[in-house]
Amino acid sequence: MSSGTLPASLIPAPPVVRPRLSRAAQIMRLGQWVALMTLAMALLLPMGVLLSRAFSNQAGQFVWLANFATYVTTPALFTAAWNSLWTSALTTALVIPLAFFYAFALTRSRIPAKGFFRAAMLIPVLAPSLLPALALITLFGNQGMLRGALFGQPLYGPVGVIMAQVFSCFPHAALILAVALGTSDGRLYEAAAALKAKPLRVFMTVTLPQARYGLVSAAIVVFTLVMTDFGIPKVIGGQFPVLATDVYKQVVGQLDFNMGAVVGIVLLLPAVAAFLIDRWAQRQREATMSGRAVSYQPKPNAARDGLCLLHCLVVAGVLLGLTGVAIWGSLITFWPYNLTLTTANYAFENFDPAGWGAVWNSVKLATLVAVIGAPAIFTIAWLLERGPQGGPIPGMLRLTAQLPLAIPGLVLGLAYILFFNHPANPLGYFYGGLVILVANCLVHFYTVGHLTAMTAIRQLDPEFESVGASLRVPVFVTFGRVTVPICLPAILDIAVYLFVNAMTTVSAVIFLYGPDTKLAAIAVVHMDEAGQGSAAAAMACTILAITAAVKLFHVAMGGVVNRATQAWRQR
């Protein structure tokens, strides 16, 4: 009847098929390869140099674990590790409940002005982490008007560090929790209501379990941020040593690169552990959400909504208030003796030799990082997701793209000086220049952009390229005509993310700037060190003004871009 049912064993083995890659697929494979090599060069080689330095002495001889032994037996260094640990834990314990109820209010209540509260929540992201520290000094410092509120505790030290960290970490936790709470399944609440469960029981049995992986992620992000932040403990930590300031002290103060590398590796360990736990939590969270879920619509509830509104007002008030204090502090003639307002603090050339040049350097850096980074990150994500999948390259590229998230900016920066400063490195030419700063920022902020791009690309029909191929349209045409226009909002998000972070980061660049490439955020640290608190605040506010302007421009541009490229979303 049909030849299809002939017993296969009677027929000799058929030829093995050697699939031919199309020209386009070959080019995409080459692109994957180049991306992998570039990332490896920019990430793995410097980290390798860092590791080797931790195991050698000043003369470059291999000394096994001698440096680590010195580290463990030096009480001062060990104290720093303990301080880092407990301030991180305490900050996390303070931030998570605050952020959880703020996110809860945004997603599970019917409070008014949610848009305003969402915007207020983002302010700390736009400001350098030094801004809250400077504002706190204005309020609670040795000359502060509210000094008494600390009951005689000095601000400089753990108290100030934790207060400033709570401010600057709050939005990161709240964003994650708002997503975790926002994507919950409304049908579970209907089922709970049908079973006559009381609100508290619903909260304990439905809301909390649904958000548990979000809570894990948020806690880990906050813990890592505090652990690896350099700016806040530098400005407000006083004599309170933590790991991040120790790396700086070893490298910049004592020029002991080997011990710096050792402290960097100690700093790397919790970050890597946090990264692994977070990946686990992400996987669990993906599994909890089914495709048929119905989004939850909260019903009015006066008591809940009232409490939520109060919480949001207090939190948003503190966020806006501290920012306001920083701005006010930047406009004061001579704190606290002469409170008349002035713009003299913004004449930066009177306080720091780089002057306004630092601001333009920062803008130049952030623009380059955004303009190079967003298209490159998106294209690499697309090559990875839609290019040929065979062989080891896609898997290795996927892994390498995730790694930057596990490496603190300070550690990457240290790895970069060790790598580029190495006498044998022909790339040493770039040391102290803009190129190395751009490369470091691109690598340091790579992963978040990569994940954003992957999410956007995965929402596209997986058969777009197949359809294009069947119509004999090169895959690059489909990329340009379909993929990029649809994903343009995501690409803009990545660009703005890169810009804002490159503007505000201290830790990633503190080791890498040169005399001609001093950055605004670095200038804040230096002016504060020199006792010019008002000028430092003015510089921090200038950074905030630029990032806020870019963010506003993004929101406004988003409307234009949406009208131009997303009209098809309208039904």
Added chain:
Amino acid sequence: MASGVVRAEAEAPTAPTAPPYLVIQQVAKSFGTFAALHRVSLTITQGEFVAFLGPSGCGKTTLLRAIAGLDPPTTGSITQGGRDITGLPPEMRDFGIVFQSYALFPNLSVAQNVGYGLRGGGWTRARVAERVAELLTTVGLPEQAQKYPAQLSGGQQQRVALARALANEPGLLLLDEPLSALDAIVRINLRQELRSLQRRLGVTTIMVTHDQEEAMSVSDRIVVMSQGRIEQVGTPEDIYRRPATPFVAGFVGRSAHFDAKIDTPANMLITPDGLRLEARGLAHLLYGARVEVFIRPEDVRIGPEALVMRHHQGVVTHVEFMGALSRVSVELGRLRLDADVPAGMVTALGAFVGSAIPVALPPEALMVFPTDV
């Protein structure tokens, strides 16, 4: 020759008369240790409409994607119009494809979607517009050219996807579950349109589906697949009336299924209950051989009709009203059978729940397969 076919009736002629267009030989595909296709061979002639039918995971989509070059096979060969295309990338083949999701480009208008492949040499703006208008008229959507896909209904989107796949006049049209995302009524209308369009254009077409009714209503031939193997290739009537394997008998159409053994005289079966049934064309099977037996509900006779042939006494357990027909469930000892009768006849046949009723299984209606030992 399929080993399971034991029906006495002559097979309907299914041998293709036109020259072969697509020849699939010994095609196998494995993902790691899992074999999705086991050395499948199949020949499709020019202008044929062939359906790949089977449950999910049977390998039908894998075979389609191997033909398209989207996931090349591990071993074997595929020739299309005399050209070996086995290892070629999709760009170097000649086919149009419609996916279950349609994969319409959401940011491009209907006209831009349909004209997507009309580029390069000779495709001036005016010629593209002309061709797009012609295609949209062909699929019955002349007025929708400037809309975006999201503004169309599911059925309209499906037509746009079809027009786009046909734009380059491909030699082969591949349809991957093209109708399964649609409502029942739209689906029935569209499949007839699809069929008449295919006849008009004469394009060789392969459709993957898990819906047997859809496969039967549009195809020239059906390829029934299970667990990475082809179970049977034949016309819809072949597949339904003369299933080659127990799988086909059980998967296509409805049937009751029971085990039996060969008894004496020849062509006599006996069930584990001791029920003796006459069948046809079993003379070559030895006494005591185990067999699987299938019978369709429309072949089971009950009431006065059963009395004129060899019959048994059964009990009515359930009557299900299904519109034009009613399905009467009866038990013959432990044997459970369904019989479809015209709805108006149920009372006349005396088919009340709990009542005794004569039941006959016509010998020519039994589909018998030896159980492989």
